Amino acid sequence: MNENFETMLTGGHHNSLGRTVEVTDTILADPARLPDAYQCYFSQDEVVRLRTSSVFKRIALAQPEWLVPYIDRFISEISKIDQASTQWTLAILFDLLKSYMSASQKTAAVDIIKNNLANHNDWIVLNYSMQTLFDWDKDDAGLRLWLQPHLERLSQDKRKSVAKRASKLLNS
DSSP: OOOOHHHHTOOSOTTSOTTHHHHHHHHHHOGGGHHHHHHGGGOSOHHHHHHHHHHHHHHHHHOGGGGGGGHHHHHHTGGGOOOHHHHHHHHHHHHHHGGGOOHHHHHHHHHHHHHHHHHOOOHHHHHHHHHHHHHHGGGOHHHHHHHHHHHHHHTTOSSHHHHHHHHHHHTO
16 A cells, blocks of 8 residues: 555544554555655644654554664654654653664753753643653763752642652652
8 A cells, every 4th residue: 555644644533543553554564664654744734743753653662673763853853843742752752762872862862851841831741751851860860960850840730640740750
């Protein structure tokens, strides 16, 4: 099947997966189609970008090594997309791809996630950013020191999921 991925990811309720699983399965069967999926990040349709993020998360879980050539592009291109779903998915992707990253890529990824944690207000972005940075701070005392006041601030957030996650991480 050579159906256009953007078309496949368009339509339906914005919170539904739509044909995300079908696109993922198509790529898993034919990895040469991965660049076509990546281009969907640049769609004008935010639902397509949301579902593209879901596709890449699924690919990272199934075949993380396939995404190694995209790490620099996630850092330089996808991190610039001002959409919550791309930002929280980046936190997940960076965590899943950490063992494949160079030191400079890890530094850039941490900077992106730190910026999202400090400046974003979306509850999902905050939750995934906190978790990824917390998971990574075991290797970095400076990151741990940076993260502490943000967790303290977010433990007082009016949104229960954010406050609960921050409190849980503070107590760990």
